[in-house]
Amino acid sequence: MRNAIAVMNTKGGVGKSTLVLALAETLSAHYGKNVLIIDSDAQTSISAMLLTPASLHRLQSDGLTIVDLLVASVLNNVAVDWPRFVVGGVSDVDEARSVYLVPSDMQLTLFEREVSKESLHGKLRSSIGALLNHVRGVFDIVLIDCPPGLSVLTESWLREADFHLSPTKPDYVSTCGLEVFRRFKGLNPEMGFADNLGVIVNMKDAYSSVDADYQRWLMENSDNRCFPQAVPRTSALQVAAQLSPVERSYVAKYPGESGACVRAVAEELITRLTAANRAAAQAKPPPAPAKAAEPAAPTTPKALEAATVVPPAAPAQAPAAPARQAPPATPARVVVAASGAAAAPAAGTRPVPVAPVEPARPAAPRVVRAVAPQAKAATPPPPPQSKPTLIK
Numbered sequence: 001m002r003n004a005i006a007v008m009n010t011k012g013g014v015g016k017s018t019l020v021l022a023l024a025e026t027l028s029a030h031y032g033k034n035v036l037i038i039d040s041d042a043q044t045s046i047s048a049m050l051l052t053p054a055s056l057h058r059l060q061s062d063g064l065t066i067v068d069l070l071v072a073s074v075l076n077n078v079a080v081d082w083p084r085f086v087v088g089g090v091s092d093v094d095e096a097r098s099v100y101l102v103p104s105d106m107q108l109t110l111f112e113r114e115v116s117k118e119s120l121h122g123k124l125r126s127s128i129g130a131l132l133n134h135v136r137g138v139f140d141i142v143l144i145d146c147p148p149g150l151s152v153l154t155e156s157w158l159r160e161a162d163f164h165l166s167p168t169k170p171d172y173v174s175t176c177g178l179e180v181f182r183r184f185k186g187l188n189p190e191m192g193f194a195d196n197l198g199v200i201v202n203m204k205d206a207y208s209s210v211d212a213d214y215q216r217w218l219m220e221n222s223d224n225r226c227f228p229q230a231v232p233r234t235s236a237l238q239v240a241a242q243l244s245p246v247e248r249s250y251v252a253k254y255p256g257e258s259g260a261c262v263r264a265v266a267e268e269l270i271t272r273l274t275a276a277n278r279a280a281a282q283a284k285p286p287p288a289p290a291k292a293a294e295p296a297a298p299t300t301p302k303a304l305e306a307a308t309v310v311p312p313a314a315p316a317q318a319p320a321a322p323a324r325q326a327p328p329a330t331p332a333r334v335v336v337a338a339s340g341a342a343a344a345p346a347a348g349t350r351p352v353p354v355a356p357v358e359p360a361r362p363a364a365p366r367v368v369r370a371v372a373p374q375a376k377a378a379t380p381p382p383p384p385q386s387k388p389t390l391i392k
Contacts, residue, residue: 002162002277004132004142006194010184011177012148014169015202017045018241019231020145022254026266029095029250033140036086039104040066040157041147047103049241050090056103059087065105073127074120075111082134092244093253100139112153121152129160141273148177150184158185163197163276165269170201170214170230178224196223197272200265201230229264232257 007020020037027033039047047056059065064085073080091099115124135142144161146154158164166181168174178199185193199218205211219226231237236258244253254262 004161006144006157006161006164008146009177010180011174016167019167022262025093025096028098034098036100036139036142038102038144042108044104046145060105065103067105067107095250125156128156161194164194165197167200167202169203170211198225200227203233204230234258
């Protein structure tokens with residue numbers, strides 16, 4: 001199933017990470033989806049929204065972030081056990097128990113510098129493609145929180161993901177970011193690119209006629225595939241970005257109009273995903289018809305003695321295909337929340353391999369954050385003995 005979505009806008013400050021958080025928790029709480037969030041932003045915004053500072057620092061120190069995963073697979077060229085980097089039980093919403101996270105680190109920028117210096121862009125893209133191939137079959141929806149701007153890492157996500165989703169504020173500068181993104185998408189089409197899932201108008205002021213004009217202008221352009229429901233700028237959504245020390249209900253975190261708008265966007269997202277996957281399935285060529293079985297060669301007398309005698313009245317029939325057996329059930333693994341309390345996975349949901357937050361993990365073989373010691377400053381030369389000659 002095509003379910004990997006890169007959330008991206010070349011303009012920052014459009015509420016992208018907050019929207020990813022709200023969509024993930026809504027898809028989990030109201031639609032029962034297993035949602036994986038991959039934090040690919042060096043600012044670690046969504047990681048800070050889902051983890052306490054102590055838990056995030058522990059994961060970064062133990063080498064369990066997206067940076068360490070990519071360092072191992074791209075720079076060190078070693079096999080990666082990707083479930084070790086997935087953290088479960090991260091949401092503070094009672095009903096959103098199936099939100100998972102691959103956290104980020106500020107050292108992601110240094111990793112990109114190493115990739116560019118060593119010309120490992122192809123290796124980076126293949127590693128990201130392999131990771132997405134693994135998680136597509138485990139999670140229902142994968143949301144990739146990309147940073148603003150266009151970098152080698154963001155380009156790899158956009159070329160390997162199935163879809164891209166573009167949040168934007170209804171203002172001039174943010175819509176210019178969409179145009180830059182559209183031009184970039186047109187470059188090198190032979191390299192592949194994610195399909196456009198649509199544009200979401202975010203942080204809209206309900207009392208601003210300018211915001212309404214920009215939303216109308218975005219919706220008139222059919223290439224944008226603009227979502228009909230805009231997400232308003234409310235204090236509830238601003239507060240939702242702060243992790244609560246105690247669990248709360250979905251209605252308490254997303255009350256009133258804020259929750260209704262986010263649920264409408266999530267429902268439209270599922271509808272578009274379903275339609276895109278159905279269209280892709282119909283576009284596949286039909287399987288080639290099976291060839292007719294050739295008549296069997298005449299049986300020799302010796303073989304006839306050992307063969308089982310078949311009554312001549314019974315018509316010859318093609319052997320029935322063996323019944324398809326269901327794959328062996330994957331043993332459910334215990335999810336450890338950020339608070340350290342273990343909880344069994346909910347009934348009816350697919351068991352997802354996750355890494356607990358609290359227990360320490362061995363660090364990756366090589367970490368970009370290791371900084372070489374600075375060279376010792378040279379001893380300054382002694383001052384001249386004679387007075388310098390002044391030029392008049």
